[in-house]
Amino acid sequence: MKKITVKSPANIAFIKYWGQTKLNLYIPRNNNISMTLSNCQTITTIVRDPKLKEDIIEIQKGDKYSPLLKDTHKGKNAYDQINRIRKMSKSKDKVHIRSKNSFPSDAGIASSASGFSALTGALLLAFDQKKIFDDKKEFSKEVRLCGSASAARSIYGGFVELKTGNSHDESYAIQIGDEKHWDLVDIVAIVSQEKKKTSTSQGHAAVDSSPYYKMRLIEMQPRIKTTREAIRKKNIRKLGAATEEDTISLHIVMMTSKPPAYYWEPGTIAVMKSVIDCREQEGLQSYFSIDAGANVHVICEKKDAKEIEKKLKKIPLVKSTIYNEPCEGTHEITKHLF
Amino acid sequence: MKKITVKSPANIAFIKYWGQTKLNLYIPRNNNISMTLSNCQTITTIVRDPKLKEDIIEIQKGDKYSPLLKDTHKGKNAYDQINRIRKMSKSKDKVHIRSKNSFPSDAGIASSASGFSALTGALLLAFDQKKIFDDKKEFSKEVRLCGSASAARSIYGGFVELKTGNSHDESYAIQIGDEKHWDLVDIVAIVSQEKKKTSTSQGHAAVDSSPYYKMRLIEMQPRIKTTREAIRKKNIRKLGAATEEDTISLHIVMMTSKPPAYYWEPGTIAVMKSVIDCREQEGLQSYFSIDAGANVHVICEKKDAKEIEKKLKKIPLVKSTIYNEPCEGTHEITKHLF
Numbered sequence: 001m002k003k004i005t006v007k008s009p010a011n012i013a014f015i016k017y018w019g020q021t022k023l024n025l026y027i028p029r030n031n032n033i034s035m036t037l038s039n040c041q042t043i044t045t046i047v048r049d050p051k052l053k054e055d056i057i058e059i060q061k062g063d064k065y066s067p068l069l070k071d072t073h074k075g076k077n078a079y080d081q082i083n084r085i086r087k088m089s090k091s092k093d094k095v096h097i098r099s100k101n102s103f104p105s106d107a108g109i110a111s112s113a114s115g116f117s118a119l120t121g122a123l124l125l126a127f128d129q130k131k132i133f134d135d136k137k138e139f140s141k142e143v144r145l146c147g148s149a150s151a152a153r154s155i156y157g158g159f160v161e162l163k164t165g166n167s168h169d170e171s172y173a174i175q176i177g178d179e180k181h182w183d184l185v186d187i188v189a190i191v192s193q194e195k196k197k198t199s200t201s202q203g204h205a206a207v208d209s210s211p212y213y214k215m216r217l218i219e220m221q222p223r224i225k226t227t228r229e230a231i232r233k234k235n236i237r238k239l240g241a242a243t244e245e246d247t248i249s250l251h252i253v254m255m256t257s258k259p260p261a262y263y264w265e266p267g268t269i270a271v272m273k274s275v276i277d278c279r280e281q282e283g284l285q286s287y288f289s290i291d292a293g294a295n296v297h298v299i300c301e302k303k304d305a306k307e308i309e310k311k312l313k314k315i316p317l318v319k320s321t322i323y324n325e326p327c328e329g330t331h332e333i334t335k336h337l338f
Numbered sequence: 339m340k341k342i343t344v345k346s347p348a349n350i351a352f353i354k355y356w357g358q359t360k361l362n363l364y365i366p367r368n369n370n371i372s373m374t375l376s377n378c379q380t381i382t383t384i385v386r387d388p389k390l391k392e393d394i395i396e397i398q399k400g401d402k403y404s405p406l407l408k409d410t411h412k413g414k415n416a417y418d419q420i421n422r423i424r425k426m427s428k429s430k431d432k433v434h435i436r437s438k439n440s441f442p443s444d445a446g447i448a449s450s451a452s453g454f455s456a457l458t459g460a461l462l463l464a465f466d467q468k469k470i471f472d473d474k475k476e477f478s479k480e481v482r483l484c485g486s487a488s489a490a491r492s493i494y495g496g497f498v499e500l501k502t503g504n505s506h507d508e509s510y511a512i513q514i515g516d517e518k519h520w521d522l523v524d525i526v527a528i529v530s531q532e533k534k535k536t537s538t539s540q541g542h543a544a545v546d547s548s549p550y551y552k553m554r555l556i557e558m559q560p561r562i563k564t565t566r567e568a569i570r571k572k573n574i575r576k577l578g579a580a581t582e583e584d585t586i587s588l589h590i591v592m593m594t595s596k597p598p599a600y601y602w603e604p605g606t607i608a609v610m611k612s613v614i615d616c617r618e619q620e621g622l623q624s625y626f627s628i629d630a631g632a633n634v635h636v637i638c639e640k641k642d643a644k645e646i647e648k649k650l651k652k653i654p655l656v657k658s659t660i661y662n663e664p665c666e667g668t669h670e671i672t673k674h675l676f
Contacts, residue, residue, distance in 0.1 A: 211557040212550055212590065219549040248598065252550065252590045260586065262611065266604035266655060273600065317604060 003047050004125045005337065008118035008330035010040035010103075010111060011153050011160070012186050012289055012297045014243040015220065015227050016250045019207035021164070026149045027171040029207075030217055031224050033161045033231070034153045036179065037186060038327035041102040042114035045337035046122040052094035055082050057119075060100035073201060074112070077147035078119060084145065085120070089127035097122065098337040103322060104190075112200070116151035117143050121330045139330075140173035147201075157328040158182075159231045179326040182234045183302035188322040189312045191267025192294035198254075198261035200292045209258040216249050236301055240287030243299060247290045254292070265294040267317030272296065274315055284308060341385050342463045343675065346456035346668035348378035348441075348449060349491050349498065350524050350627060350635045352581040353558065353565050354588045357545035359502070364487045365509040367545075368555055369562050371499045371569070372491045374517065375524060376665035379440040380452035383675040384460040390432035393420050395457075398438035411539060412450070415485035416457060422483065423458070427465040435460065436675040441660060442528075450538070454489035455481050459668040477668075478511035485539075495666040496520075497569045517664040520572045521640035526660040527650045529605025530632040536592075536599035538630045547596040554587050574639055578625030581637060585628045592630070603632040605655030610634065612653055622646060 012035055017028035057078055058065035068075045082095060099118065101111055120143045124133040132138045136155055140162070144152040152172070153160040157179035165171040207213045223242045230239035254261040268290060275298055278284045286300040286308045300308050305323065312321050350373055355366035395416055396403035406413045420433060437456065439449055458481045462471040470476045474493055478500070482490040490510070491498040495517035503509035536544075545551045561580045568576035592599040606628060613636055616622045624638040624646045638646050643661065650659050 211553055215549055215553055244598075245594075248593050252594065255586050256583075256590065260582075262607075262614070264607050265611070266608045269600075269602050269607050270604045273603070276600070 001047050001049055003045055003336045003338075004122055005043060005045040005333050005335065006118050006121040006125065006330060007041055007043045007333045008114050008121060008154050009036040009038065009327050010042075010114040011036045011150065012299075013150065013153070013291070014239060014289065014299075015224050015246050016291065017149065017162070018216075018250050018253055019204055019213065020149070025168050025171070026144050026147055027168070028149050028162060028164050030220060031161055031163050032150075032153070033159070033176065033224065033227050034150070035159050035184060035186060036154060036157055036327045036329060037324035039103055039322050039324045040111070040114060040188075042099060042111065042118040043102065043333070043337060044097060044099040044118035044122045046095055046097045046126045048091070048093040048095055048126050050093045052096060055079060055094050055097075057097045057099065059098075065098055073199065077116070081116070081119060081146045082123060085123040085127050085129065085142070088129055091127060095123070095126060100337060104320070112148035113151045113154045116146040116148045117154035117330045120146055120151070121155070121332075125332060137172045137174075141168060141171070144171060155330040158326045160329075161228065176228060176231050179328055182231065182326065184236075184326060185300050185302050185305040186324040187298045187300070187305065187309050187312060188324065189267075189271045189296045189298055189315070189318045190320045190322070191271060191296065191317050192265045193319070196263060196293050198263070198292075203254060203257070203261055203292055206257040206261075207253060210253045210256040212256050213253045216253050220246065220249060236285045240285065240299060243287050243289045247288060251290065263290070263293055267315070268294050268296055270315050270317045271298065271312065274311065278308065278311060339385050339387055341383055341674045341676075342460055343381060343383040343671050343673065344456050344459040344463065344668060345379055345381045345671045346452050346459060346492050347374040347376065347665050348380075348452040349374050349488065350637075350662075351488065351491070351629070352577060352627065352637075353562050353584050354629065355487065355500070356542060356554075356588055356591055357551065358487070358542055359504075363506050363509070364482050364485055365506070366487050366500060366502050368558060369499055369501050370488070370491070371497070371514065371562065371565050372488070373497050373522060373524060374492060374495055374665045374667060375662035377441055377660050377662045378449070378452060378526075380437060380449065380456040381440065381671070381675060382435060382437040382456040382460045384433055384435045384464045386429070386431040386433055386464050388431050390434060393417060393432050393435075395435045395437065398436075403436055411537065415454070419454070419458060419484045420461060423461040423465050423467065423480070426467055429465060433461075433464060438675060442658070450486035451489045451492045454484040454486045455492035455668045458484055458489070459493070459670075463670065475510045475512075479506060479509070482509060493668040496664045498667075499566065514566060514569050517666055520569065520664070522574075522664060523638050523640050523643040524662040525636045525638070525643065525647050525650060526662065527605075527609045527634045527636060527653070527656045528658045528660070529609060529634065529655050530603045531657070534601060534631055536601070536630075541592060541595070541599055541630055544595040544599070545591060548591045548594040550594050551591045554591050558584065558587060574623045578623060578637060581625050581627045585626060589628065599630075601628070601631055605653070606632050606634055608653050608655045609636065609650065612649065616646065616649060
């Protein structure tokens with residue numbers, strides 16, 4: 001039984017998506033743009049085994065692997081993805097899957113993007129869908145259907161845009177620049193490792209209860225264009241300003257949804273303010289970005305990264321940092337997990 | 339030369355105002371509702387002195403009084419207010435004014451409300467305008483013109499609404515319930531004593547640059563009604579929910595103005611989260627409110643106040659607390675400052 005192993009990065013969205021159209025298709029309500037993260041990777045090994053009675057997904061927790069439970073939100077999506085892709089190959093083979101993250105687990109970094117893109121890639125290769133795996137447009141659409149549309153951005157290396165659309169065929173990822181395009185760095189400042197109170201999927205479902213959500217969709221359109229151009233032209237100031245605006249705009253919708261979701265922690269504010277001070281007082285071009293969580297991604301150019309990381313580590317509420325450069329998207333590797 | 343002394347409280351707005359129509363008239367763009375604060379008071383003594391060559395305003399700083407400089411924003415507004423009210427009496431007398439706060443100065447509590455209401459009251463009495471001082475509608479309009487419209491809410495005791503309007507005559511304060519109406523408490527959690535980066539007046543001027551400001555004015559209208567009714571019916575849950583919503587809505591506008599103003603500090607978030615946890619896990623009815631600054635006002639009923647204050651004092655980022663009950667509005671007292 002041939003083993004297949006796939007490696008895939010998480011990503012940080014400069015333009016975030018929040019809210020979906022056609023819930024079952026996970027089409028994001030707005031175009032969203034991200035960068036892959038070299039030090040936040042998932043590795044997934046899969047084997048098809050006709051003798052198995054049930055699919056098994058094991059994920060690394062601490063030193064050992066534990067089964068991913070089917071009755072969790074993530075578990076349901078993962079086992080559904082197996083069934084969907086197995087159907088394509090008209091096979092009835094069950095699979096054994098093991099998955100681990102190269103970055104500190106429980107660090108409060110969304111691992112859905114790396115996890116679901118690696119899972120989908122492994123499944124496509126195991127079930128003889130290499131043609132789809134190699135056609136990144138089709139691949140990204142398959143990833144999107146796993147329930148974490150952000151994962152679709154991880155299949156390309158570097159800088160990627162996931163398009164919204166009115167149908168399954170219209171919503172897919174495209175590459176803006178590959179991993180060598182721009183020496184950009186994302187230093188994640190970990191300020192909380194606690195499980196968040198409102199899950200991302202609960203958040204997506206609540207967007208329409210915010211009186212500010214419709215305005216977000218309108219006011220963000222020029223920002224999407226600016227971000228795309230800033231990446232193409234490697235303009236850190238324009239990218240940074242757009243990134244911070246988009247973060248605030250996202251958290252505004254979250255904080256005004258019913259019930260409100262407050263993801264920020266004291267350390268979040270400490271890092272935001274430090275980044276602004278750093279920029280305004282020392283001219284160091286660094287910018288914050290915050291996903292649906294408390295930890296802060298600090299975006300800068302490689303030439304400034306060391307100094308900025310040093311400053312971040314000095315903030316008392318920062319527990320640790322993870323340094324990331326843009327990296328390759330989802331790809332096959334030869335070293336298996338079992 | 340007769341001395342006159344006036345005492346006036348600061349207030350906390352459950353519904354805040356942000357942005358003005360007719361800038362020179364300081365008419366707030368929305369109705370706003372507040373409670374007077376028993377332990378945040380300004381005392382102002384005034385004497386008319388025909389022998390004086392210039393007006394003198396002295397404010398207490400530490401152990402001594404220092405002149406209020408004319409070229410500061412507050413100074414300009416204060417000396418303008420003297421000229422305005424002196425004109426009413428057709429007098430040419432100069433005045434000597436001393437003013438001190440009963441609450442810790444430099445505590446980051448907006449003292450404009452108590453300061454300007456006390457100043458205006460003292461001026462009206464000194465310049466023979468007792469009729470206006472006694473007619474609170476007229477008095478509130480005079481206070482509004484001093485440049486800090488929030489100060490107009492301090493002239494009534496207890497629970498007060500300042501109305502917006504299309505002209506000077508339409509914008510004045512009315513009382514919803516006096517200081518004995520409801521045993522409500524406001525515990526101010528001091529988390530920062532630093533001078534804020536964006537002044538309140540800069541903030542007011544920038545509102546239209548926020549893409550979310552127009553929506554704030556729309557979505558807050560039912561909240562104004564709810565707040566008024568919640569005060570009348572002494573419904574802490576309704577008042578609290580509305581108060582928190584209004585705080586978030588205000589800070590959204592600030593954070594999306596150009597340039598953005600981030601007033602929150604790490605301690606701000608720590609108190610907000612503690613208040614929510616306290617409520618959700620222990621059923622203690624406490625709610626947060628944050629003005630254009632970092633400090634958090636925690637609103638609760640008197641029966642819960644001791645327990646809540648104890649909890650607030652335990653938060654490492656909280657430096658001190660100030661306990662307030664609703665109190666009398668601007669009034670004359672007999673003990674002079676000099």
